[in-house]
Amino acid sequence: MERIRVAVVGYGQIGPVHVNRYKKIPDKAEVVAVVDINQERLDLAKEQYGIERLLKDYRELLTMDDIDVIDVCIPTFEHHELVLKAAKHGKHVFCEKPMAMTMEDALEMEKVCKEAGVKLQLGFVRRFDNEWLKFKEIVTSGELGRPVVWRSASAGAGAPNPWFFQRELGGGPYMDGAVHNYDFGNFMFGKVKAVTAKGVSIQPDRTAVDTGIAHIEYESGDVLQMMWSWGLKAGSFGGSIHDVLGEDGALLFRAPRKDPLVKEDEDMGQLTISRPGNEEEVYTYPRNDMFGDELEHFIDCVINDEDPMVTGKHGQEALEVALAVLESFETEKKVYL
Numbered sequence: 001m002e003r004i005r006v007a008v009v010g011y012g013q014i015g016p017v018h019v020n021r022y023k024k025i026p027d028k029a030e031v032v033a034v035v036d037i038n039q040e041r042l043d044l045a046k047e048q049y050g051i052e053r054l055l056k057d058y059r060e061l062l063t064m065d066d067i068d069v070i071d072v073c074i075p076t077f078e079h080h081e082l083v084l085k086a087a088k089h090g091k092h093v094f095c096e097k098p099m100a101m102t103m104e105d106a107l108e109m110e111k112v113c114k115e116a117g118v119k120l121q122l123g124f125v126r127r128f129d130n131e132w133l134k135f136k137e138i139v140t141s142g143e144l145g146r147p148v149v150w151r152s153a154s155a156g157a158g159a160p161n162p163w164f165f166q167r168e169l170g171g172g173p174y175m176d177g178a179v180h181n182y183d184f185g186n187f188m189f190g191k192v193k194a195v196t197a198k199g200v201s202i203q204p205d206r207t208a209v210d211t212g213i214a215h216i217e218y219e220s221g222d223v224l225q226m227m228w229s230w231g232l233k234a235g236s237f238g239g240s241i242h243d244v245l246g247e248d249g250a251l252l253f254r255a256p257r258k259d260p261l262v263k264e265d266e267d268m269g270q271l272t273i274s275r276p277g278n279e280e281e282v283y284t285y286p287r288n289d290m291f292g293d294e295l296e297h298f299i300d301c302v303i304n305d306e307d308p309m310v311t312g313k314h315g316q317e318a319l320e321v322a323l324a325v326l327e328s329f330e331t332e333k334k335v336y337l
């Protein structure tokens with residue numbers, strides 16, 4: 001079988017995760033190069049995975065004939081330029097989420113990839129995760145009643161590097177982290193109708209909101225409510241809840257089991273619905289490796305010349321919600337999409 005030759009650009013938090021997963025499908029993919037502006041990260045790529053071709057400037061990749069795919073794992077504000085360059089040089093693109101920092105950039109990225117005839121897959125990895133897919137199946141089946149309120153709250157230090165907290169570079173948690181929720185909300189509930197959000201920054205020197213609350217209304221009548229903070233200092237944790245509330249019950253997602261002595265089967269995960277009368281209903285799903293399945297899907301699409309399941313359109317739709325939340329923070333008004 002043909003082996004797809006991949007260059008991973010950006011070896012920070014997520015780049016090594018991608019290299020690791022490509023290494024698990026050696027019959028289909030080979031990581032031929034890693035690019036990072038930081039020499040220490042390049043040294044690590046060599047040490048961890050024996051990568052030999054280590055570059056500091058991604059432009060060198062563009063004219064290399066033995067590279068089929070550019071996997072974009074650099075900060076969000078840099079996605080646009082690299083995706084455009086990669087596509088114009090005929091390289092297929094896997095691009096981490098969020099797609100870009102502006103809708104204009106995201107539209108251009110998709111257009112240029114289409115015109116160049118290259119694949120573009122976005123990193124909405126939850127769409128490949130059996131736990132999240134079971135969550136969606138339960139919610140959309142009407143088991144809880146509809147409409148529902150999807151409620152999530154968490155607080156911690158969030159991301160490791162300063163760019164994540166700047167409005168124009170990473171956008172803070174309501175862009176960078178929450179974009180997974182916006183995409184999954186779009187996937188489960190359909191189109192967003194309106195967004196209301198309020199936020200502050202706890203830590204100084206941040207231009208993005210690091211702590212806020214957002215209320216997202218869908219045309220379906222479902223609601224996503226998020227209280228999210230990246231306002232704590234590294235090492236502190238402010239707890240988290242994550243559930244879906246409906247007329248007929250509450251789906252407790254990622255909640256600790258009531259009886260810690262009952263061990264979950266390692267191969268099977270569980271989600272629980274709490275029903276009236278202290279009744280509990282347990283749903284199981286086979287655990288899987290979402291990053292592995294996500295990247296293998298992309299490589300399969302390149303090999304078989306098929307369209308990826310998660311495209312630039314999904315990237316734009318999630319970005320539209322993120323930008324509406326940031327606009328609502330800034331204007332203190334409800335934003336209609």
Ligand SMILES: NC(=O)c1ccc[n+]([C@@H]2O[C@H](COP(=O)([O-])OP(=O)(O)OC[C@H]3O[C@@H](n4cnc5c(N)ncnc54)[C@H](O)[C@@H]3O)[C@@H](O)[C@H]2O)c1
Nearest residue numbers: 010011012013014036037038073074075076096097123161
């Ligand atoms: N899918 C997920 O769950 C997930 C998880 C983490 C991050 N991400 C996304 O992946 C992207 C990268 O995030 P991260 O957490 O790895 O960031 P990071 O800051 O940890 O790492 C980025 C790396 O890119 C390098 N870099 C920056 N500019 C570069 C350039 N022009 N050329 C080459 N290297 C460059 C940096 O030196 C750094 O090593 C972001 O868009 C982020 O939102 C997605």
